[in-house]
Amino acid sequence: MVEGAGSVPVRRPGNLSVAALGFPSAQLTLNEAEGAKGEPNDIVIKLLSVFGTPSPECAAKMEVIVVSSTETYRRLARELPHPEDAVLEIGCSAGGATRQLVKTGACVVAVDNSRELSARVRSELRAHGNLKVACVDAKDIPAVAGLMPTPTLVFLDIGGNAPLDLVALHLRLVLRAFRPRVIVVRSFELALLTGMIKQTEAPADPSAHPDHYVSFGRDIFAHLLDLSASSRIGAREWAAWRLKNHDCPTARQRLREMCADPHPRVRKAALRALRALGEDTSSASLPV
Numbered sequence: 209m210v211e212g213a214g215s216v217p218v219r220r221p222g223n224l225s226v227a228a229l230g231f232p233s234a235q236l237t238l239n240e241a242e243g244a245k246g247e248p249n250d251i252v253i254k255l256l257s258v259f260g261t262p263s264p265e266c267a268a269k270m271e272v273i274v275v276s277s278t279e280t281y282r283r284l285a286r287e288l289p290h291p292e293d294a295v296l297e298i299g300c301s302a303g304g305a306t307r308q309l310v311k312t313g314a315c316v317v318a319v320d321n322s323r324e325l326s327a328r329v330r331s332e333l334r335a336h337g338n339l340k341v342a343c344v345d346a347k348d349i350p351a352v353a354g355l356m357p358t359p360t361l362v363f364l365d366i367g368g369n370a371p372l373d374l375v376a377l378h379l380r381l382v383l384r385a386f387r388p389r390v391i392v393v394r395s396f397e398l399a400l401l402t403g404m405i406k407q408t409e410a411p412a413d414p415s416a417h418p419d420h421y422v423s424f425g426r427d428i429f430a431h432l433l434d435l436s437a438s439s440r441i442g443a444r445e446w447a448a449w450r451l452k453n454h455d456c457p458t459a460r461q462r463l464r465e466m467c468a469d470p471h472p473r474v475r476k477a478a479l480r481a482l483r484a485l486g487e488d489t490s491s492a493s494l495p496v
């Protein structure tokens with residue numbers, strides 16, 4: 209584990225619902241009296257392995273570092289990469305961490321969903337032949353993987369104060385698609401949560417939960433089904449529109465369900481997707 213990259217030490221016993229993470233609902237027992245059962249990073253890995261990704265064997269080979277401050281994040285960007293690394297940076301903003309990453313000699317792909325910021329970083333750092341900058345929404349994992357198929361390091365910062373479920377969503381997408389040796393995440397809420405977790409219970413028999421363990425690969429359809437159940441309206445809307453490219457009974461069924469989504473933007477996207485699939489959306493059977 210990297211020194212100085214620990215999480216905020218908060219101790220608070222009790223039960224914590226992690227349904228907000230966007231994973232199947234479950235309870236983690238936080239018991240101060242039991243004491244810490246592992247390093248915070250181990251705990252994050254266990255948490256994520258229980259709720260979808262990756263398999264325990266894969267998790268054992270990866271390290272997740274959760275930080276709060278931009279200073280620590282940028283320091284890790286300066287210290288972690290070796291020249292032979294392939295670094296994926298999600299949320300490069302104006303290039304504060306990107307500048308550190310490119311100096312290490314590693315091959316760097318930096319993405320941001322802001323056209324203006326990605327263009328600025330591309331222009332300002334154009335002298336660095338080891339850098340590629342793209343305007344991409346990081347939820348679009350196939351697009352990200354097209355730019356860098358096998359990153360060995362991932363830096364993920366979509367904003368320190370981004371909601372935990374959104375951070376977890378991005379983290380899970382990254383964990384499903386890639387097998388980096390280290391993922392550095394900047395998130396106040398995740399840092400706080402990991403500092404609170406004192407005990408987790410991994411399933412005794414992982415095969416009893418086959419749906420929770422996802423094999424390595426870019427299963428785009430599985431990503432979209434995941435996103436379609438996100439607590440983020442934008443992610444559900446985005447997933448609904450892309451599900452139209454997967455014409456199968458499961459996609460159609462999910463889109464029909466999404467026509468009853470609480471948010472009108474998601475309902476509209478699901479209806480448009482169903483129409484694009486040639487469904488008669490005037491049907492009274494649709495829960496609009």
Ligand SMILES: C[S@@+](CC[C@H](N)C(=O)[O-])C[C@H]1O[C@@H](n2cnc3c(N)ncnc32)[C@H](O)[C@@H]1O
Pocket residue numbers: 278281282298299300301302303304305306319320321322325344345346347365366367368
């Ligand atoms: C706090 S800034 C990152 C700062 C950067 N780590 C640094 O050291 O300067 C967060 C960035 O994430 C970007 N972002 C947010 N959501 C994103 C998404 N879904 N895909 C790509 N970039 C995203 C935002 O546009 C913003 O520029």
